[in-house]
Amino acid sequence: HVENVQLAHKHIKEKRHKKNLEKQEEAELRSLAPPTGPQLSALDAVVAATARHHGVSRDDVAARRAAAHRLDDVISARLPGCRLRLYGSSATGLALKSSDVNVDVGGAPSPLTLAVVSLLPAEFCDAASDFHAKVPAVRCRHASSGLLFTVSSGNSLACLSSDHLAALSAREPRLAPLVLAFRHWARLVHLDVPGEGGLPSYCLALMVLHFLQQREPPLLPVYLDDKVPSPRRPAAVHFLVLNVVPAPFFLYLLTGCPPPLPLQAPLCWPRPVPAPLGLLWLELLAVLRPGAPLEDSVISVRLKEPLPREAKNWPRRRLAVEDPFSLKRNVARSLNSQMVFEYLQDRLRAAYRYFGHPSPPPPGAPPPPNQEVESRESSENQEVRKPGSTENQEVTLTESQEVEKPGSTENQEEVTLTDNQEMKSAESLENHEVTLTENQEVINAESLQKQEVRKSGSLENQEVTLTENQEVSQEASSKNQENPDWLTNQEVIQEVSCDKQEVLSENQEEVQYVFDKLILTGGKPPTVVCSVCKRDGHVRADCPDDFKRAELPPLPEPSEAFLRVLDGVCTACYLELCLSPLEQQRREQILSGLERFIRKEFDDKARLCLFGSSKNGFGFRDSDLDICMTLEGHRTAEKLNCKEIIEALAKVLKKHAGLRNILPITTAKVPIVKFEHRQSGLEGDISLYNTLAQHNTRMLATYAALDPRVQLLGYTMKVFAKRCDIGDASRGSLSSYAHILLVLYFLQQRRPPVIPVLQEIYDGEAAPRRPVDGWNAFFYDDLQRLVTRRPPLRGSNRESVGALWLGLLRFYTEEFDFKEEVVSVRSRRKISSFQKEWTNKSINIEDPFDLNHNLGAGVSRKMTNFIMKALINGRRLFGTPHFPPPGTEMDYFFDSRTLTDGELAPNDRCCRVCGKIGHYMKDCPRRRRMLI
Structure with missing residues (x-):
């Protein structure tokens, strides 16, 4: 007995209800009868029809290739030597009709090439660049065909993957229908968008390929198995797929223990293994459904035996799919939310229940009567019945009832059918009344012709439906009778007694299945998860952790008296902290x-x-x-x-x-x-x-000796960073060296400049070479000659140090764009983050000698927001004239609560023991020392 609504909510949220329901659902799945002949025939037809209806045809593939060749001609005419290569699902033939066309750029510098691609002729319209994505790309649309192109660079491994899948689909005809059906299912349940926490299409294809290799009997061979000599067998995890050769073989390369050991493995068996398509589809759902050991091992197409996650040092969470061409890459890493993973498991369970039922509810049938509805998980939008209401109530779904709003996957209802029904169901929304729209396409299993049927209510995204008059596949039926033991190799499809099979009515001979969005989702789309902050409720474009430049209020013109106050603050920073x-x-x-x-x-x-x-x-x-x-x-x-x-x-x-x-x-x-x-x-x-660091030290000392204002500003910047807690790279912010480079870059870009660029001053036409660790560590270090070489520079900028400090804060908050530009003290010319291919970083500061070293690479987006907030608050504090009492200037202008709004620096990436980044708590050196 529950006395009030609050206690009812608390009772409903108890985890035992969810666990009991999961146990009940698992028992129901295990009790499903083996598929009958008519059922396999219906599954064959719906999978094949779905692949044919939603997948690309040979003509579509040819059209995509022709459009890609045309784009190649346009680009090569502007950039000779640059070639485009088709990859992805359009190259493998495993694309949906709505899939975009992926093109890789090669033969020219990628930034230059992509910049040219963004200036295409009218034949390719709607060109838009996305240079700050994880993989910078240009998207455009082919005007005549309407195909959407995505042009990017650095996709050599993706091209090998495309060759891999294209060779497989050409030799195994059942691979393409399974992959296309699986991709269409993922699209219906909205799990195919990696940017929102879903899975990429390549991952779905690898999951199907792994299933075909692991089933008994396997339809495709694995690529290592017995081919690795026994002394090297423990190191089989280090073999990766190297290339696809014209013959039906793969080449392999051992990367873990030299010398390399090339191997060959067949792509497919000499003779195809018989198995009906519908049976494979049902087995695929059975293998991937909840209860299977998805979180214990890695899905790998290279090995027959299970690959434990410990072998790859991957956490045992959610899904792990290994890229055979890049062994350190988890293709399923975009599925980084536990909520989305639970939704994936829930939808796989629902799909297996629907397609595994021998007599699914046909479209348009009335809902089963006398359903007892129990609340599975309460939510804020869910109405809770009062304690005095009747427990067993009949539920009738009518057109006026609203389908449950999108939200958490836990907001579901458990439906228990009455005793006079043949089977229990755990979801009421999946077996409710489904009616077709007037323009709904129905595919007949015999004629496969589109027909029009009437409906009573609107239903979006209705998919392939089979008519009642289905023809039983004699071949599938005979194979199922010849090999009745196929179920022993599946974990959830169990044999039932002959008595249960005899109970099946004659109406089961007319079985039909449908890829319907409402049936497969239960009306509940997944929670949207941001790929940046990993929080739900928004996408990357709306992420609050992604810094966006905002309009800042104008500052008043500082008076000479106030600038003298700022001069004194900067001088005090130097005098109090400098080394004597x-x-x-x-x-x-x-x-x-x-x-x-x-x-x-x-x-x-x-x-x-x-x-x-x-x-x-x-x-x-x-x-x-x-x-x-x-x-x-x-x-x-x-x-x-x-x-x-x-x-x-x-x-x-x-x-x-x-x-x-x-x-x-x-x-x-x-x-x-x-x-x-x-x-x-x-x-x-x-x-x-660390010899390169010694040259950096000498160059900074030379800049400090050029002008006394350089030292004063450097000390002021370091005090500012220390007070705001943004000056420790080991805790995820910027190092003191990076802050000094920010000061030098500002002084070089000031108009007129305060200091020169020492690496651009030399005799002759080419810069001298001073090789250190593979880099040129040259800079002009003769101070006496520097004064005579560039007399116009000395004394041209006479701004006070206080005015320069205020100008620095305004420069990095008003003018400089950290997302688009790179802080580089080796050149007066501005360098974009796109040129450096550092577009996925929030702050980019180039080391003056090691040009591949980005000192801002370890700064997270959350820390970037914190740093920018400090700079903006510093701009407001130092830019608003105020005359604090003498002796309190440092406390006023460097008040950490004012500069950071009273917030602490983000530490979500820091070790809980030592407070540093770069390792987990279990690997903390200080923790190991404490244990010893």
Whole structure:
């Protein structure tokens, strides 16, 4: 007995109800009778008709290829040597009629090519570029055919995948109908949109291919199986598909343990294995339905035995589908929401129940009488009956009743049929009255001609329907009788006694199935999940974590008196925090003592050198000691095992009485040993052959010596970042080095500029070479000659440091577009993120020497919003004239609560133990040290 509505809601939400219902549904699925001859015939017809009706025909494929060739001619005429290649479902023949045409660009620089594609002639209209997608692309429409083209670059692996599936579909005729039917089912239930948490079409094809390989007897062979020699069998996980050759073979390459071992494997069996199409469709749904071990193993088309997720170090959540051409890639990674995964399981269960029932409710039939409806899961929009209402009530679905609104997949109703019915159903919305529209297309199993039928209510997306007069497939029936043991290889289709089969009425000889949206979804579309923040309720275009530039209110013109206040604030930042000569000398003494100890206890050829903030002119008094260690006789670290050296060095440093908290970090991009100096309290780290960083340090020191305002602004920026908690790259924000580059870039772009671009100053026509670690580390470092070489630059900008600081805040909030542009101090010319192919990053800051290093690559979109909020608030605070009492200027202008609106910096990507990014809690070095 429930006394009030609140308790009723609480009772309904208990998980035991859901678990009991799932157990009941699983029992119902297991009790389904084996498919009969008429049932297999109806399934054969509906799958084949769906593939034929919604899939592309040979003429459609030819038209797509012709349009792609025409686009290739247009592009190659503008960019000689550039060729386009068709890939994706249009190349494999596994496309729906509404699928777009995917084209890969090759033979020319991708940014230039895509820019040209965006300027197509009128024959290809509606051209629109999307350079900030995960894969930058240009979309256009072929005017005559209406086909939508998606042109992108870097799709070599996708082209191999297309060759793979095209070769398979040409040799196994049942693959294409199954894939097309599965794709059409996914489209009906809205699970084929990766950007909204669904699955890509390639993933659906791999799932069907894996099923055909794993069933008994298999229709297609796996590609490794017994072909790997027994000593190499444990390493079979490292084999990947290398290429498709003209013969029906694949080539393989062993990437895990050298030497490479090429292998060959057949695409298909010499003789086809008999199996009716309808039976394969039912088995496919049975294998993928809930209860199957989808979350325990990886779907792989390379191996016969199950591939555990531990072998690939993938989490045991949701779906994992391996790309045979890129073994580290999970094709199903777009399914990143548990709600969508549960919806997928629920729809697979519903589809298997519908297509596995020997006598499904025909379209237009009245609903079964005397249904007892129990609430499965309450929601805010669900009406809860009062305690005094009758428990057993008849439910009649009429046209005036509304279908349940889209929402959570848990808002369903459990329907229990009365005793006089043959079967129990767990969903009332799936077996309710379904009537056809006047223009509904009905496909007859015999004639397959389209007919018009009447309807009483509008129903959208009604699909392929079979007529009552279906012809039983003699071949399917005889094969089912010859091989009655096929059910033993399926987990959910169980044999029932002959008594149950005799109960089947004669009306079951006339079976019809329909791919209907309302039947397959129950009227409940999935929750939309954003691909950026992984939250539901919105798509990527409306994501609140994706920073969007907004119109900022204008600032008043600052007075000279207020600019003098800002000058004093910037000067105070420098005077309070800069390294004095005595402190610099103390750091050198610490370095010398540490070098003597290492040469004595570890290696007498070791040499230590300070770099970073201790030497670049922008160091704080508590800045870390960044130390680079090199070994005499080794110019580079190519022949050294850096990991072993770092671990051995850590053991030696633990013997040093003046150091504590020794921690080796060998998993970082540059392995280091962290330590803390007892006497001074300074933290430090030692890295091996970080020689490029030493050149960065020298260049920053040269910029700092060019103009005193450079140092003042650098210190002000670092204070601003520290107060806002946005200056620690190890916690997901920007490093202090990146903030200094922001200052230098602004001073170079200022009109007139304050400092030159040192990497653009040289004698001769070409820049000199100073190779370091494969990069050119040249910059003009002769300060005395620099003054005489560029006299117009010196003294041309006479703005005060306060005016420049306010200008910096306005520059990065009003003018500079972090999404479109790259911060690059090596060139005065602006560089776009599209040119660098860094379009999927929120903040792009190029290292001046290592041009592939983006210092903003580790900044998440949530952190980007936090950084931009701090800059915008700083612009408002420093741009609004205010004269705080003397001595309180620093507290007023650098108030963290004002600059960040009282919010803390995002830490969702940080380790819960050490607060750093780059590892999970289970792999935290500090946690391992605590356990030891």
